[in-house]
Amino acid sequence: MPISEELAPGNSTLHSVAYARLAKCYKELGQIEEAEKLLKKRLEIEKTTNPRAIKEKINEDDKSEVGTNDEQSIETNKAAEKLRLQGNELYKLRKFKESSDIYSEALELDPNNILIHSNQALVLSKLNELDDALVHAETCIRLNPKWPKGYYRKGCILLEQKKYNEAFAALQLAKHYGGEDADLSKKIDLSRKKLKNSTNLKLIIISVAVSIISVLLLYFVEFEQIKSVLYWLFNNYFGDLW
Template identity: 50%
Template structure:
């Protein structure tokens, strides 16, 4: 590795990842981490590979090391959906805690990540507002966070037609109207949101998720986008993801009446899943112990027979062994004896 440059090592690791040779890629990233302890990218790359390899404890250590580094900005190309190093570190650590069955820790870290992203978005909005004010020569106008109807009359007409069809429970007709509107303006926030909702009603959750994600992409502080996504994940029984998305919706001020019920239900389901995992783990351990006891019992029985026939001191040994074998067989095989 020492003969290769940093860029060549990164390229080699990327190729190994594409070939699904993650263990080999981890070795390269470990070498880079050792040589460049203050560089975040090798650490992040190794953490991501370890998660894919399901080595969650090792990945968690890397995520915690990232939190000790300065919280530098990250581009969306490196870690989609994360604006800073600490944001992606919290996301990776939450994933590890989730897989390790520590749901409360995972939820805490996801809230921290959301707080970071909210601050970043708010900061960007303030800078944008200041810039607009300067360009307008101090004009005091400001944009509202609640989306307005489309200035395009054709888009707005189709949206209202879709809304009327939705009220009449003609969901296919409603979807058709929304899709026609999106052909004219694919970035209309309200139409994307409505499209996600009608697809939820039609049970097409994967398709609905695309439009909910569009809402978040178009306006990362609009709570309805997160709410739509949370409802979809909830219906797909992806309760951990739904819970974190509902948390984001609440952070951005959602006022939907059913969100608290869904959050509570998701938490209960996650707890049931965690309890079930513990039960399965305990059951496996018990089965293993029972197996070893059975083998040990058989060995003792065989040894007892050998000693019965070949020991000179039959008198005392015989009585003790028969008693011992009887007790063991009653203890472990009494229910099928």
């Protein structure tokens, strides 16, 4: 139902208000399509008469939508954290399967939560699902390449898989990035002993170096940073293997 321009000619504000009220009436009558047409007509009028107001209104709508999304994200993260804590309690009770299931639910809500991936890596290793555990440990490293626990989780899993050279490399990186857990030192000593028992020690050392370089190249792009890490590792640890 178009409004004749002969009514209040030149008064676009009045026309805009009239279209808005008509749209409301059609909406209450259940004629949604007609209401939408009237609102579009009103928008066309506003664009020609007060484009700045329209732009401000659009910006307000965008901000409102962003705010809503942020609120939803916060609630989702809270729900994921609640599930993580439930999983932790089940882990303490040694209910590893149930704990893993809860962590999986939490990751569906918050797939980039590094703590949940770390917990899942641990509990899956307890279930002897080592390949899956390794995926979660490596996800931790991808999410934060300087987080020591990601390398620690990976090193422990690789030890279980008897991949001693790769385990040694991962555990050394955990140490380099600030890992100070007593168990970390024990794991490093264990992997070092396993390597020393190897028949071809020099070949193993080269293999360890290659493993470390592979990890660094995967998660870092700055050559100077890679060089400094390798220098630290060789000076502090690799000398003990010779």
